[in-house]
Amino acid sequence: MKKLVAMVLTLVMALMSVSALADLVICQNKVEITQQMEEYAKLYTEKTGVPVKVITGGGSSDYNTVLKSEMASGREPDIWVIEGPSGYELWKDKIADQTGAEWTKYTAAAYMDGDKVVGFPVSVEGYGLAYNKNILDKAGIDPATLTNRNAYAEAFAKLDSMKEELGLDMVVAMVAGTTTGMTWVTGLHNFNVYLTVGNERNDTTIIDKVLAGEVVPDRFHQYCQYVDLIFKYSDPDMLLNGTQDSQLAAFANGKAAFYHQGNWMDPSLVALNPDFEIAYAPHAFLDTDTDGILVNPPSWYVVNENGNKEEALAYLNYLATSEDGADYMVNKAAMVPAFTNVTLTPATPLSKSVMEWNAAGKTYDWQQYKLPDGFGMGTLGAIYELFASGAIDVDQFEAMMIDAIKGIAK
Amino acid sequence: MKSMTRRKLTEFLFLFPTLFAFVMVIIIPFILGIYYSFTDWQGTGAVSKMVGLDNYKAIFQEPGFLHSFLVTLLFTVLNIITVNVVAFIISLLVTSEIRGRNLYRAGFFIPNLIGGIVLGLVWQFIFSNILPSIGQSLGIAGLSKSLISNKDTVMITMVIVNTWQYAGYIMLIYVASIQGISKSVLEAAEVDGAKYWTRITRIQIPLMANAFTISLFLTLTNSFKMYDVNVALTNGGPVTMFMMKPVQASELLALNIYQTAFKYNNMAQGQAKAVIFFIVLTIFSIIQVSWNKSKEVEA
Structure with a gap:
């Protein structure tokens, strides 16, 4: 007992x-x-x-x-x-x-x-297209001019033609693979570009339409052209097999001029000691100028x-x-x-750039989390990956995306 | 009479701990699961309404689920064949007079001790980094790209990794069975002039029928329920087209159920898929075991 x-x-x-x-x-x-x-x-x-x-x-x-x-x-x-x-x-x-x-x-x-x-x-976190200032300077591209899709098309084409002398493997370090679990970059963050860029922070017209199963045809068409542009100037192997680490390494080692990630990558980026100046350029996907990064x-x-x-x-x-x-x-x-009340400024490059854009008031909202669970990463992510693999062209991509969005309303 | 009830009580008390655990973690969740599959439950809070057979109707119209069903069948068939063929061959090897056979036995069994997630990640590195760099430096076109991100070869990688992991385990069953065969039967056959191949096909394999029953059952259920290697190795990817819709090329049923329940937060529909999964696996297992049992002979 x-x-x-x-x-x-x-x-x-x-x-x-x-x-x-x-x-x-x-x-x-x-x-x-x-x-x-x-x-x-x-x-x-x-x-x-x-x-x-x-x-x-x-x-x-x-x-x-x-x-x-x-x-x-x-x-x-x-x-x-x-x-x-x-x-x-x-x-x-x-x-x-x-x-x-x-x-x-x-x-x-x-x-x-x-x-x-x-x-x-x-x-607060932000993302845009982070750029390597050294490479853009060498190619004679002023990042301040990157405010519409045509400017990007020209800049990407120029960088692509100078790949060898700039030591680049790819123009944009972008990832889209399901296998490596990176579909949030495409299906959530990149898709949010369509949802909010160019609109007031509390404007929810685009997301409301998506949730009702509709897109704004002209805006969506332009968005798909922008995705095409980014994928075209990325590396096919990076798109499908790239991990968060390999994507970062390509940019930090100067093998890619642009980098599609947010300032949450700063601790890992700094650990790789990049020896060049870094800042964000906007995701300007429209024909008309939009000048701001996505902060929330x-x-x-x-x-x-x-x-x-x-x-x-x-x-x-x-x-x-x-x-x-x-x-x-x-x-x-x-x-x-x-x-x-916090007066310290971040020492790391991506966060510093986010703070500057934020202070200038040039920001767009994040609304991707208003999508139904799994829709962005799963349903849309699969279509982005299919497009990245070359199995479908940009028109099929647009049609399949519209079809998937229609499915939400059911 | 009194001693009978006492005996019954003792038996029950001995049975109770296991029975209690079994009821709590298997029987009750199983019944609850069937119930949830008829509701629109989201995983938290209470059930708001019954939806009848809607979940079942929806899953049979979902290309992703149907595709998962087909790849799971494909994977199961391929995997049963490769695991058993490889296991049988290496069991013959390690029961022969070869030197260092105990070392081989241990070596073939060790992969089975590594967890599926670790194994999947290690093999993912091999398939998407090491093999492509070997392929590129030797100029072999078939190897220069990752086999995992190609929709046509991804299932092969799954089978290779699972065979590597599981064949050693099945080998042990075959080894035990081979050692159980009476030497006199084999010697008699040898004296009668039977060649090695004849001895295997006419004597060893029929006498090992009960080992095949167990091994085929284990590989059938193991392949059908495959989850950990699937998640770590391919995560279901890459994407392919099926019924005009994008679907995950290597997403087996267990992973598809998990994604429905947790990624899409659609618990009730995931539960309905799990019920279908259970029924199909039960039917297949019963067919397989009764077919194999009919082949067993007494020596």
Whole structure:
């Protein structure tokens, strides 16, 4: 009997110490900053005595699976990441109201449900076509002129003809493969170019039409020509087999003049020591001029209503308002903070460029996450890959895309 | 009488832990799963409404699912053949008088100890980086591009990797069976003048019929349910055309079900696919086992 009691006691103590190991459980989706985030969590524990555990789900589709399993595990995360309306709708019942929290004073990018503040902007992120300034200078191309599709067509053709003397393997480093899991670049980020470029940030006419199964014929036609242009001047092998790493390596080693990725690649880019100046050019896919890159908080931290709510709010306030938080966001994780009280400027090239475009007010919205789950990466991504493989031409591509979009309304 | 009930109770108590686990993790989820396949459940929250057979109707009109069905059948047939042929040949090799046969046994079995995800990633690197660079430097056109990103060769890569992993395991079953054959039968045949090939086809193979039943069953279910290597090696890609729609060329059924449930967040439809998957696999397995059983002989 004594033995049994002792055993039960040990078991209870073991269970208690497991939960004591983490007062605060955070489930997040940015694989590239896992290490930085865990270090910050450790620092936070040192300063406040609150143990924090960070769970990271890799890649954008896997994160949702990880989050669902964590939610079902019996120890729900106190803070997790939503990527937009579909994530918010899915977890709405569990998400706490953060209205009036200290951090809300310093940002305009919070996730709102009506008047309620529900999401803390993780950062602002942006993407365009990053360029290698050395190569453009050598080819005599002024990046400031790249504001419509014809300008790009000319610039790409010129770079392509000078490939050998510039040491280029391809003009644009672009990826579209399912095998390597890169269809989010095409089906979500590139498709968003069609959704928002040239429009006001809160203008939702194009996405609303897509959700009703329609496209704007002339705009969509021009968009398909732009995709054709990018694919034509990329490398066929890179398109189908390129990974996030090989795409980055091509650009960082000066083998590609343009790079279709966002500033979240900064930590990896800097690690490769590129010896040239880098900035963003706009995704100007129209005949007419559009001058701006695509900037948005890509995700928001939400707080669990049923979890350790006070500790979670304190953690987020500290992140937004303390020097440690600013140092982590800007210097360690190389993110562009969404908070006006943060005065540090990012040292890394892509984030710096995003901050400049953002400060100039030349930005377009991200609306790709309003697409139904899996539609961008899966359904559209497959068509982009088919086009990249050369199995269909640009007209078939346009027809199949329109057909797939029609399928949404069903 | 009293001792009978006591005995029954003891039996039940011994059975209880396993039975409890089995009911909790297999029986109840299975029944719930069938129920969800008739609803529009999204994976969180409560079921909002029953939709009858709509999920089943939709999946049979979906080119992606039908294509997955066909490639799964293709993969299963190819894989059963290659795994068993290779396993049988190497089991003959390691039961012969060859030197170092224990080393070979261990060597052939080791790939089976590596997890499918690791294995898939390692082979992905081989197929999309190492082989193309060898092909390019030697000027072999067939190898100079990744075999994975070609829709015509991607299934071959799946079969190669799975055979490499699984043949060693099936080999063990054949080895045990070969060693179980009485030496006197083989010696008698040899004295009667039967050649090596005749001894294998007329004596060993018929006497090994029960090993074939098990091996074919294992390879059938293993190939049909293949998921981990599929995810890590090809992720279902590349894209190909089927019924005028783009579909994933190497997406086997298990991966297609996963993608429906988690990527498209369509739990109920994924569940309906899983029910169909279960029914088809059960029918195939029953046919295979009863056919094989009829071939078994007593020695």
